[in-house]
Amino acid sequence: MGLNVVLRSAVMRGLAGGPRVLLVACPGGTAVRLAAEAAVGERGGRLALTPAEADVLLVAGEPAAELRSAVDVLWGQMPGPRRLGQAARARDVGAVLEALLPGRGDGGRAARSAPWAPSGGDGETARLGEPVMAGRGEDRDGLRLDVLRVPLGPVLPDWPAGLVVDTVVQGDVVQRAGGRVLPFAGPRRPPFWHAGKSPDARRRRTAAAHLDSLGRLLAVAGWEAAAREARRLRDRLLDGEPERGVRADVGAWRRRVERSRTLRWATDGLGVLTPADAAGLGVSGPAARARAPHDATARWRRWLEEADGLLAGGPVRDGGPRGSATVEAVPPSRGLLAAAVERMPGRELSAARLLLASLDPDPDELAAGRAPGGTRGVGVR
Helix, strand or coil: CCHHHHHHHHHHHHHHCCCEEEEEECCCCHHHHHHHHHHHHHCCCEECCCHHHCCEEEEECCCCHHHHHHHHHHHHHCCCCCEEEEECCHHHHHHHHHHHCCCCCCCCCCCCECCCCCCCCCCCCCCCCCCEEEEEEECCCCCEEEEEEEEECCCCCCCCCCEEEEEEEECCEEEEEEEEECCCCCCCCCCHHHCCCCHHHHHHHHHHHHHHHHHHHHHHCCCHHHHHHHHHHHHHHHCCCCHHHHHHHHHHHHHHHHCCHHHHHHHCCCCCCCHHHHHHHCCCCHHHHCCCCCCHHHHHHHHHHHHHHHHCCCCCCCCCCCCCCCCCCCCHHHHHHHHHHHCCCCCEHHHHHHHHHHHCCCHHHHHCCCCCCCCCEEEEC
């Protein structure tokens, strides 16, 4: 990292007025991640988009070995002063974050707030997401371009927890992609978004899940203000606020989102998933119900429509917000991940990220029912 980048990030952190928290969510740690996002906002902070602009690194959940290694790399990329902490449970987030805020801890790394000591970074490990040279290949125009292996995840901002999409890129265009989910480290629990025994609780939880997915997509698209509002509305539902009041604000926010020409320009025609394709991949839920032309725009519109319908008292249509498991008990998110990686070749990396966000597979679903420490992957050539 150059001196100018360090100085610029330090100035921006000072101007921000609150902590800039780089949040790493672990598989199975959805409840902790939601609590952390809310706690950062309550303390006047912002979620950082890069290590260079962060002063706090907060791990939400319990990371297994590979995810710990990724956290070590992030730590090595952060300029000082920097602090590291981990909250294994949602109820621990407030206390851990308070201990990490500038002026309230010990002024050092705060590594004692995590059960492991970071192995440094600082020149000891490759930079996270750094492309690895894999050879040279012919471009469509006859030019010989570098062929690079570029992993997306597992610790990108606004990225599904613990998901890794391994890509082969020529120029800035994806040639091949394959997805996998890192293993759980903590106790195995049902997916967070499937909770809720009563119809009212399931309806509220499902609407909140759609708002969570919308917040991630809007953030990846670069519309951070709309993403923050989606998360605030989500949190109000999860906090038990009456649905009628939340629905009124969802309606006003929805109209603003649907009128955005910039958002539609970014998502129109992206990742078309026809009903026949969805059926073949085992995709159900909102992604399968999206109307023609069945692209990313149709999918985020479907999330908006179904969230509003649920808040109006409509029924929950599936076993979870992403659909129902197949007769072979395959989670719907497995089909969503397969649909995403199949449609990445030929796309630039930024479009590939937006494509994945428009399908938003849930790693908690992908890992549920799997033997501890196991991984599953899907990919195409």
